[in-house]
Amino acid sequence: MLDVAKIKEDFPIFQRIIKGKNLIYLDSAATTQKPKQVIEAISNYYKYNNANVHRGAYTLSEESTAMYENARQIAAEFINASSSRSIVFTRNATEAINLVANAWGLEYFKPNDEILLTQMEHHSNLIPWQLIAKKTGAKLKFIYLDQNGKLDLRDINDKINKNTKFVSLVQISNSLGTINPVKYIIKLAHTYNVPIMIDATQSVPHTNVDVQELDCDFLVFSGHKMLGPTGIGVLYGKEDFLDKMPPYMGGGEMINEVHLDWADYRSIPWKFEAGTPNISGAIGLAAAIKYINSIGKKNIEQHEKTLTKFAIEELTKIDGVEIYGPLDDRGPLVAFNIKNVHPHDVSTILDEFGVAIRAGHHCTQPIMQWLNVPATVRASFYIYNSLDDIDVLIRGIKKTKEIFASVS
Amino acid sequence: MLDVAKIKEDFPIFQRIIKGKNLIYLDSAATTQKPKQVIEAISNYYKYNNANVHRGAYTLSEESTAMYENARQIAAEFINASSSRSIVFTRNATEAINLVANAWGLEYFKPNDEILLTQMEHHSNLIPWQLIAKKTGAKLKFIYLDQNGKLDLRDINDKINKNTKFVSLVQISNSLGTINPVKYIIKLAHTYNVPIMIDATQSVPHTNVDVQELDCDFLVFSGHKMLGPTGIGVLYGKEDFLDKMPPYMGGGEMINEVHLDWADYRSIPWKFEAGTPNISGAIGLAAAIKYINSIGKKNIEQHEKTLTKFAIEELTKIDGVEIYGPLDDRGPLVAFNIKNVHPHDVSTILDEFGVAIRAGHHCTQPIMQWLNVPATVRASFYIYNSLDDIDVLIRGIKKTKEIFASVS
Amino acid sequence: MSVEDLYSEIVLEHYKEPHNVGEIEYPEIFAKGFNESCGDDIKIFAKVKNNIIEDIKFLGKGCAISQSSASMMTDLIKGKTLDEVKEFIKNFNKKITGEEEFPENSEEWFELSALKGVIKFPIRVKCASLAWHTLSQGIKDFENKQKK
Amino acid sequence: MSVEDLYSEIVLEHYKEPHNVGEIEYPEIFAKGFNESCGDDIKIFAKVKNNIIEDIKFLGKGCAISQSSASMMTDLIKGKTLDEVKEFIKNFNKKITGEEEFPENSEEWFELSALKGVIKFPIRVKCASLAWHTLSQGIKDFENKQKK
Numbered sequence A, B: 001m002l003d004v005a006k007i008k009e010d011f012p013i014f015q016r017i018i019k020g021k022n023l024i025y026l027d028s029a030a031t032t033q034k035p036k037q038v039i040e041a042i043s044n045y046y047k048y049n050n051a052n053v054h055r056g057a058y059t060l061s062e063e064s065t066a067m068y069e070n071a072r073q074i075a076a077e078f079i080n081a082s083s084s085r086s087i088v089f090t091r092n093a094t095e096a097i098n099l100v101a102n103a104w105g106l107e108y109f110k111p112n113d114e115i116l117l118t119q120m121e122h123h124s125n126l127i128p129w130q131l132i133a134k135k136t137g138a139k140l141k142f143i144y145l146d147q148n149g150k151l152d153l154r155d156i157n158d159k160i161n162k163n164t165k166f167v168s169l170v171q172i173s174n175s176l177g178t179i180n181p182v183k184y185i186i187k188l189a190h191t192y193n194v195p196i197m198i199d200a201t202q203s204v205p206h207t208n209v210d211v212q213e214l215d216c217d218f219l220v221f222s223g224h225k226m227l228g229p230t231g232i233g234v235l236y237g238k239e240d241f242l243d244k245m246p247p248y249m250g251g252g253e254m255i256n257e258v259h260l261d262w263a264d265y266r267s268i269p270w271k272f273e274a275g276t277p278n279i280s281g282a283i284g285l286a287a288a289i290k291y292i293n294s295i296g297k298k299n300i301e302q303h304e305k306t307l308t309k310f311a312i313e314e315l316t317k318i319d320g321v322e323i324y325g326p327l328d329d330r331g332p333l334v335a336f337n338i339k340n341v342h343p344h345d346v347s348t349i350l351d352e353f354g355v356a357i358r359a360g361h362h363c364t365q366p367i368m369q370w371l372n373v374p375a376t377v378r379a380s381f382y383i384y385n386s387l388d389d390i391d392v393l394i395r396g397i398k399k400t401k402e403i404f405a406s407v408s
Numbered sequence C, D: 001m002s003v004e005d006l007y008s009e010i011v012l013e014h015y016k017e018p019h020n021v022g023e024i025e026y027p028e029i030f031a032k033g034f035n036e037s038c039g040d041d042i043k044i045f046a047k048v049k050n051n052i053i054e055d056i057k058f059l060g061k062g063c064a065i066s067q068s069s070a071s072m073m074t075d076l077i078k079g080k081t082l083d084e085v086k087e088f089i090k091n092f093n094k095k096i097t098g099e100e101e102f103p104e105n106s107e108e109w110f111e112l113s114a115l116k117g118v119i120k121f122p123i124r125v126k127c128a129s130l131a132w133h134t135l136s137q138g139i140k141d142f143e144n145k146q147k148k
């Protein structure tokens, strides 16, 4: 396991005392905490190098441009993209998906074309497609779940066909923890010549993601879920796919030549980055990637496997706790409910133990409908969590059951 | 004048030595420097309060939500919006304009409807309209400039008519410094029942902007040009106008109820904020607003007037320097050229004096075409600039002339 | 004030077996409420005669706080005039946000005082007020319709 | 290395009166270049006969560095074979990025060495290379066309 005590020293927030208790943060799937290396990278940028990027011929502007473009290079290497031209910085994963849905969809979707998603998509990989379907007349199709919360692979074969014009799906479900066989589905999509996008928001922070090996056409993730700051996300796209897309937003920085009645756009990736970018966000993300690399994806994955396994074991022992999603081979999170207790109440009681845990639909209401629950409690892990954290979680759950004993 | 020495103490970057010289930063129209109060607000958020906003029932999430929504309230008060529901956080001014152009335009523009802009718009208030015109068949019209670089007011009356369906214009030109009579134009637009948006990116940082007094329907600005961080911008919209617009992007946070085939959106302003927002960006912007308020808009305006007047006086004294834009009543910036010297070369030589100054088209190529120059040099001022800075600028310009003496 | 006080016996009893759950056909007052911050929702139905709330029922799903609050509220306002109810809602809002103290020795407020614990958990105030806000909206709509 | 070295006499002379400015009708080689980072642009025209650049001209607007570099380049490659030119461009790129030293005592490189100052101003390297990159692209296009 990782040396959690040592790692925690890098994260100032763990000095916080919540309700008299040490903070135990179990909501990394919503957003992760930030190491001082990331916080300082941002501060230092503002203290020493701040200037707008591109088109400045003075020292600071040259520095900030180099730092910003270097962050792009670091992001490219992190997912093994063959070129930084494939990396577009966005606000978050959500914007990256909207960008593709709009720039690709408005250009290429026709009425009755089919967009193939799954039943387990985050709202961010569902609503943009609902909106574009309405605009273009395309139709949404969904791959359904089997009773274990995995994709029904027979259903994929039924749903993909010559009308399918785009596939987009999540690699690791933020709600069930399911790990999808994306490589298989990418291959399948390509046999039908269909472009495919991977929502890697919950996978890139935790496991090795290699876009060349996957051969996906697009892939997205968010900085704030991988130790980086808010306000920065990444769209990876194969160069020829990005080239084929018109710009999403218009504005400064994304143009070459502008006249009142026409404009000539810059090459990728800048064509998709209108206006002053989140420079400090990109620099913070680069620092986060360096931090993750210094720990090592293999080690992270191993550490989280141990935590997740332990959490499931302990939760299983408690009467009246129902766990959702596949029990084996899952991402570093566990969603569950305590019989007769609303998740919101669980979260309030756990907060008294210093445990920050999410209660809600986790932006996956279709999964709640499928589970037939209004909401779940979700514990999600990262490099700063230890087995002790899970012990406290378990104690909190037991206390919750005690408080609500009269109800069950 | 402001006590610049004291103000500079708040800005760590002024400890930077550039080419052996103290940094003199004259590119605030591109982006401003950041006081430690802003840098610390961001760091402290990550050190003590970081969590995702909305829907969390634990302490940190409650804190971060309160801080994020409080930032919205502070932004609302800063421009005297009647309610924080009118404030949508975006990445930057550019995104705010794209949001309106798309969400309003796709819904309401029909072929041959006219969108009225001006010849002096920043690319960010031009390209989004070119794109939406192409999508909807609407036509762009432009109010032209008179020979002083001011809007030709007779031309406005010619261009606005019953076909006009939207007006969007800049309050202070980032390229010429022209201050437009927006209040008059807003009134005029409203007599034709036409919605009007103000690009206040260069005015909000420097002068009092009161959206209720202006009565504009939309207004946009960027955090990074007013001491705040990159990655955060503001769209102000009258509530009933925002209510009438469909969402721009889809995703988490902006929904109430989601099914695979339909969704019900949250109320404004959240309807327009898809995905995890730039939380630290909003908090940093709030800190920037507090800092500006502590200095006082009146004092800032007065200080900048003195700087700008002095700069123009000194520049006028130098043979072969041509100044662009109105000489009186202008925003805190001066664009100019030295005869026979390319702006890029001017900027490189000034950098040797520690002077950070922009050379280029300043994202206003149509103005360059109108001026019939490839580019200009632009000095732009803010609270940390002093008359001494302008002295150094003038020395640098004289040196440039010396170096290029053989050329003229 | 600890979390045990939040989940007092009275709160949990109402949560376990909420009173006045159900629908009313042809209600004079009907309103839907939604807590954007946690997703709880509620529907309230009431029969009004001579400006008096003769019957009231609710349907909802949600946490112990929101459900018990709705249960107690519906118990307490039955038989009150609309003006009395509006005043009561106003008072409740002041207590639950901590602006005023919960009255002691008041029979009417005896059960409701069980929600006192919420004051120390600001994020839960919205849960406790959901039913009250929703009813308030329903009365407003009803009165507007009357005016026409 | 100071800014005065960047704007040496040779550079300024070429900037003041650039050589080989103009268009060539029906050129075998034609290419347009654009410096995204500052907006400078250039058009290059060349006549090729028996694989030799017989004539070359350019049109462009831009800074002293980009204009003087284009002026010197066009002077130097006239009469060279395409292979020689390609080699020359490769060499120039190595010098201007600081990867290799500018040769001393070379007549061919004498004037070009005036651009040495650019190495210390990395952001200006793009200005100095604009004409060279553009010509390189033009030769590539020409050779591809020949192959068909």
Ligand SMILES: Cc1ncc(COP(=O)(O)O)c(C=O)c1O
Residues within 6 Å of the ligand: A252, A274, A275, A276, A277, B029, B030, B092, B093, B094, B095, B122, B124, B125, B170, B172, B173, B174, B199, B201, B202, B222, B224, B363
């Ligand atoms: C007048 C004006 N409008 C819009 C913008 C665009 O701002 P941003 O790049 O922050 O979106 C700018 C900044 O360059 C500007 O000066």
Ligand SMILES: Cc1ncc(COP(=O)(O)O)c(C=O)c1O
Residues within 6 Å of the ligand: A029, A030, A092, A093, A094, A095, A122, A124, A125, A170, A172, A173, A174, A199, A201, A202, A222, A224, A363, B252, B274, B275, B276, B277
């Ligand atoms: C699987 C998945 N996709 C997309 C998102 C959206 O991320 P963001 O809110 O950063 O855009 C999330 C985060 O909640 C997620 O878990």
